[in-house]
Amino acid sequence: MAVGARSGTEEPEEPAGSGESSQAAASGGPARSVGPGQPAGPGQPPGPGVSMDKEQSGDEEESGSVKKGKKPRAFWKELPILIGIALVLALVIKTFLVQAFSIPSDSMQDTLQRGDRVLVDKLTPWFGSEPERGEVVVFHDPGGWLNEVSTPEPNALQQVLSFIGLMPSAEEKDLIKRVIAVGGDTVECHGNGPVKVNGTPLKEDSYLFPGNTPCGDKNIDKLTVPKGSIWVMGDHRQDSLDSRYHTNLKGNGTVETKQVVGRAFTIAWPINRWSWLSVPDTFDQPALNKAMAATPAALGFAGAVPIVLWRRRRRAARAEAQTSD
Numbered sequence: 001m002a003v004g005a006r007s008g009t010e011e012p013e014e015p016a017g018s019g020e021s022s023q024a025a026a027s028g029g030p031a032r033s034v035g036p037g038q039p040a041g042p043g044q045p046p047g048p049g050v051s052m053d054k055e056q057s058g059d060e061e062e063s064g065s066v067k068k069g070k071k072p073r074a075f076w077k078e079l080p081i082l083i084g085i086a087l088v089l090a091l092v093i094k095t096f097l098v099q100a101f102s103i104p105s106d107s108m109q110d111t112l113q114r115g116d117r118v119l120v121d122k123l124t125p126w127f128g129s130e131p132e133r134g135e136v137v138v139f140h141d142p143g144g145w146l147n148e149v150s151t152p153e154p155n156a157l158q159q160v161l162s163f164i165g166l167m168p169s170a171e172e173k174d175l176i177k178r179v180i181a182v183g184g185d186t187v188e189c190h191g192n193g194p195v196k197v198n199g200t201p202l203k204e205d206s207y208l209f210p211g212n213t214p215c216g217d218k219n220i221d222k223l224t225v226p227k228g229s230i231w232v233m234g235d236h237r238q239d240s241l242d243s244r245y246h247t248n249l250k251g252n253g254t255v256e257t258k259q260v261v262g263r264a265f266t267i268a269w270p271i272n273r274w275s276w277l278s279v280p281d282t283f284d285q286p287a288l289n290k291a292m293a294a295t296p297a298a299l300g301f302a303g304a305v306p307i308v309l310w311r312r313r314r315r316a317a318r319a320e321a322q323t324s325d
Helices: 018-027 052-069 075-096 156-163 286-324
Strands: 098-102 117-121 136-140 174-182 186-189 220-224 229-233 260-269
Touching: 098 260, 117 136, 136 229, 174 186
Parallel strands: none
Antiparallel strands: 098 117, 117 260, 136 174, 136 260, 174 229, 186 220
């Protein structure tokens, strides 16, 4: 049979479906592309002229861009935020919890040495706790105690770091002493001592500076500590301008509890000096509290007297009424 001639530019015609079958035969499966308007074959995504390889590459590019978008912020950018948070926390701790103080003198030897750093509890006073006998406390100058003492002027950096609590307090108008008597107590000391609180002698050998006498060179005439105040003395009695030397001032040398910053509870620096500042055993004597123990009994007796008198008058009135009947 004769076959008509074709131009060299024309492709030989193929029967319908032969192209797909040939591609399927070459690849061992159905064709991966879908022509316009043709339905997707089994396992193929819908959509005209979309290649699976292109879709996969597009997904990979998209996931890569997401990963790049979640790249962690540089540390130097977060550093100011971290510093700000640390400063706020330090300020809160210094204001409400704990504050560091530096010991500037020898008045508390040998318990505290010049240059020691102590931590002061500022939390418990917020809950109404008041100083107790034997505690070492930091307090503001009640007025006139430090007039004769020259204090170095801190520079601007020291003031800032002290304000936020990163350095010991730059406030040089603070003192540190031991509480000997509290409000309502009587205190006295003559000659070589001992110091007496509510008539009970204190045994101070455990904390008194070696070679010192309990009274030092200043006698204490019997004095009653006002309510809401404390009587304080340094452990180095011959080198401490404490309550004994300010009896001519308001309060007769006592310190109002509202002036107390807090109790020093530990030596934090230097490391080889680390220790707790505990209350000596001599302040645990029950006799020290006898005056306070007698107070409730006295108040109870005073309150009972009017009741007894009222009952006697009532009985007398009843007796008179029965007699008249």
